[in-house]
Amino acid sequence: MCLAIPGRVEEVTTEDGLRIGRVNFGGVVKRVCLDYVPEVEVGDYTIVHVGFAISKIDEETAEQTLADFRAMGVLDEELADEEAQFARAAKAPQSNCPDGSCTEIGKKLLN
Amino acid sequence: MKYLTEFRNGEIAQRMAREIALITTRRWKIMEVCGGQTHSIIKNGIDQMLPAAVEMVHGPGCPVCVTPLELIDKALAIAAQPRVIFCSFGDMLRVPGTEGDLFQVKGRGGDVRVVYSPLDAVDLAVKNPDKQVVFFGVGFETTAPANAMSVHVAKRRGLKNFSLLVSHVLVPPAIEAIMSAPGNQVQAFLAAGHVCSVMGYWEYPPLADKFGIPIVVTGFEPLDLLDGIRRAVLQLERGEHRVENAYERIVTYAGNLEAQKMLAEVFEVRDRAWRGIGVIPNSGWRLSAAYRAFDAEERFQIAGIRTVESPLCHAGDVLRGALKPAECPAFAKQCTPRHPLGATMVSSEGACAAYFNYGRFLSAEELANAGAVHG
Numbered sequence: 097m098c099l100a101i102p103g104r105v106e107e108v109t110t111e112d113g114l115r116i117g118r119v120n121f122g123g124v125v126k127r128v129c130l131d132y133v134p135e136v137e138v139g140d141y142t143i144v145h146v147g148f149a150i151s152k153i154d155e156e157t158a159e160q161t162l163a164d165f166r167a168m169g170v171l172d173e174e175l176a177d178e179e180a181q182f183a184r185a186a187k188a189p190q191s192n193c194p195d196g197s198c199t200e201i202g203k204k205l206l207n
Numbered sequence: 208m209k210y211l212t213e214f215r216n217g218e219i220a221q222r223m224a225r226e227i228a229l230i231t232t233r234r235w236k237i238m239e240v241c242g243g244q245t246h247s248i249i250k251n252g253i254d255q256m257l258p259a260a261v262e263m264v265h266g267p268g269c270p271v272c273v274t275p276l277e278l279i280d281k282a283l284a285i286a287a288q289p290r291v292i293f294c295s296f297g298d299m300l301r302v303p304g305t306e307g308d309l310f311q312v313k314g315r316g317g318d319v320r321v322v323y324s325p326l327d328a329v330d331l332a333v334k335n336p337d338k339q340v341v342f343f344g345v346g347f348e349t350t351a352p353a354n355a356m357s358v359h360v361a362k363r364r365g366l367k368n369f370s371l372l373v374s375h376v377l378v379p380p381a382i383e384a385i386m387s388a389p390g391n392q393v394q395a396f397l398a399a400g401h402v403c404s405v406m407g408y409w410e411y412p413p414l415a416d417k418f419g420i421p422i423v424v425t426g427f428e429p430l431d432l433l434d435g436i437r438r439a440v441l442q443l444e445r446g447e448h449r450v451e452n453a454y455e456r457i458v459t460y461a462g463n464l465e466a467q468k469m470l471a472e473v474f475e476v477r478d479r480a481w482r483g484i485g486v487i488p489n490s491g492w493r494l495s496a497a498y499r500a501f502d503a504e505e506r507f508q509i510a511g512i513r514t515v516e517s518p519l520c521h522a523g524d525v526l527r528g529a530l531k532p533a534e535c536p537a538f539a540k541q542c543t544p545r546h547p548l549g550a551t552m553v554s555s556e557g558a559c560a561a562y563f564n565y566g567r568f569l570s571a572e573e574l575a576n577a578g579a580v581h582g
Binding site: 131153154178182 | 297303324327401428463465466
């Protein structure tokens with residue numbers, strides 16, 4: 097829920113008074129609001145949470161983090177489109193804890 | 208540890224874990240308050256790498272888990288209305304209210320959409336002037352700037368058909384509440400890295416001083432977590448209680464000032480109920496007076512919500528002494544302090560919660576045999 101994913105800014109435009117960037121997350125490109133990171137320009141890396149860039153980071157850190165998040169399986173989850181999210185929900189059991197952390201804790205406590 | 212052994216830095220991780228074991232001379236309890244960190248700790252087996260004396264305690268770091276059932280019920284009631292487009296992040300779809308969840312509301316004809324950004328919901332409002340578009344804004348400080356901007360943009364564009372259902376909670380007041388609770392055993396905190404990327408960590412030194420606890424700003428990746436834990440243990444062993452930043456590549460002391468400026472304009476601090484914990488003073492945000500017109504709770508005035516906790520719950524029997532907590536079929540299965548089905552598990556002083564916490568240190572078999580303990 098609170099993960100921010102690093103990506104590379106490929107283009108910056110202005111839409112309805114907002115600074116909007118096209119940000120590439122290891123192949124998946126999303127529209128991202130850059131209003132909170134005025135210092136970020138095309139070619140820079142930034143970490144993005146729910147469509148908003150919140151911090152500039154260096155390329156090496158970004159690429160490492162992207163690789164780690166991909167290995168941990170969180171990248172696909174964070175960047176899934178609407179169709180994929182509904183498809184996942186259709187298979188998922190009801191849960192108060194969508195990321196499963198609490199369920200895993202529960203299992204761990206009992207085993 | 209299934210994944211960490213293949214992790215690119217597996218060897219470094221093992222070395223860090225050995226270092227933590229070397230510097231540890233006493234038992235320590237360290238809490239993280241971030242679902243992402245909890246997930247990473249469990250998934251990567253980091254707690255299993257640590258010496259037995261260092262225990263990670265998983266705090267209320269999941270914003271969905273602490274959202275009161277009543278608010279989930281309100282979301283479901285609004286989403287089911289005709290001429291409403293109800294937008295949310297995907298992870299809310301299967302969160303159960305008293306009756307059903309958002310995915311089921313969609314199945315019954317409700318217009319429920321998953322968006323990537325709250326700004327996508329604002330776009331939907333622009334494109335659908337004959338519909339009310341509601342965005343379910345659930346989250347900690349990390350998510351709040353995005354939700355704040357959506358309301359700010361909606362106001363600037365004069366949109367009458369966009370509103371935000373706000374469920375925002377704040378980390379520092381939760382730390383204060385946990386440390387102030389009678390019987391608290393937590394001795395140090397890992398502060399959530401991405402929360403701090405927005406808020407900085409200027410709010411934490413007063414907490415470290417007041418309670419004499421180390422607080423280490425920590426990231427999510429295995430090495431980040433091990434480094435955060437190592438630094439916390441080092442402070443504990445030395446009898447220090449400072450705020451340290453172990454996530455310098457992302458987090459600054461001041462945080463993101465642009466985002467904080469927007470938060471201060473759009474939101475104001477309020478007391479807030481945390482499911483499973485109770486009301487924590489000044490621990491949430493609501494829309495400020497200038498933006499109150501965009502509050503979905505005000506706009507829809509959902510009345511008559513009868514929040515009913517689960518029928519699996521036998522709290523009444525437990526209270527009457529007819530059933531011991533561990534004899535309840537839901538105990539520690541569907542029902543835990545984090546996902547309480549009833550009042551006895553909701554309150555930290557409730558019999559089931561106390562029993563559960565005691566039972567943490569027992570195996571499932573021992574737990575079942577320990578039925579004679581009075582809660």
